[in-house]
Amino acid sequence: MKITAIESSVISLPFTMGGPHARFAGQLWDHLEILLVKVETEDGLVGWGEAFGHAAIASTRAALDSIVAPLVLGRDATDINGLTRSILHATHLLGRNGSFVYAYSGIEIALWDLAGKRANKPVWQLLGGPDRAELQAYASLLWYSDPALVEKNVTAAASQGYRYIKLHEVTREATLAGLEAPGAENVRIMLDVNCAWLPPQARDMADSLAGDHLLWLEEPVWPPEDVHSLASVRARGIPIAAGENVAGLFGFKSLIEAGAIDIAQPSVTKIGGIGEMVKIIHLCQAHGIEVFPHCPYFGPGLLASYHVASALIENPLIEILWVDMEANPFDPWVRSTNGHVRLPQGPGLGVDPDPEVMERYRKGTVTRTA
16 A cells, blocks of 8 residues: 655644743743644545654654655555665664654654554554553653752642653652652652763762652753663662663663663654564563653654553553643543553554644644655
């Protein structure tokens, strides 16, 4: 079944975050932007994917529109494994972890959406998963730096039914504000520092946090590929989570062989899509490593994470960014209720975007045809 058209769209959604808007990669982050990828086949069937966006949207979209989409047009949409091998090999000299892999990830997710629609089965069923109604979620708070705001937002998230809450802070003071917030006594707290520390400081901070009962410490080392220093932090006793910045299956193999992680966090919009996620989960499970996907996304990338986690992880835990969106074309599926998200039951990803919401928040569309 030939691919006849690939369309990229940017959807920009106003949001609030329980405090002042932060800066992300040097830019004020006051809109959530989704880089949607629409793939159409010769029979008129449409699949939806999401390529890694945030502040990277311009580069990901340029790679998608100029190189990756033309390579995919005219190819067989049902040969997902063959396309992955072919397209990632064709672009490997342009980078094995970055805009070209991100761009293909969006297409690959859309191909799975198409496969499920063609089979009239949800993706979780194609992957052999159990029939679940909902999945446990955790609130992934943004960076506040102000301990009072950390306390306020942890309390708010706990009151909304979350039993797992992740902080994005870099000081013990702010971390303790979350751990000691009203309502936190019934919550497990995780800490993500986004590779903030050089190895000596990371080890010192791990020592200072060792008695604070964190569920995990996420990406404590700069640079993230320094797997042996990451292992030295893990030796301090706090479970270590990492993987959102890793290049493919062999990046996770390196983390595992170094003894660097307890929890793997592959990101479906960055890693190459659903197929690569499946390989990584099987690898980690064979080595006794837990997997909780990195998925602070707002569209098909988040939905794809639901499907893969539900199908392959015994007790999945889904990351939901702690923001209040004005609207979303994938509502209500991308929002949590009482600390849980609903698992779509329809074919493919189970949810197509609302065209009216798409039109209201669209920033632009580019279409490539065969």
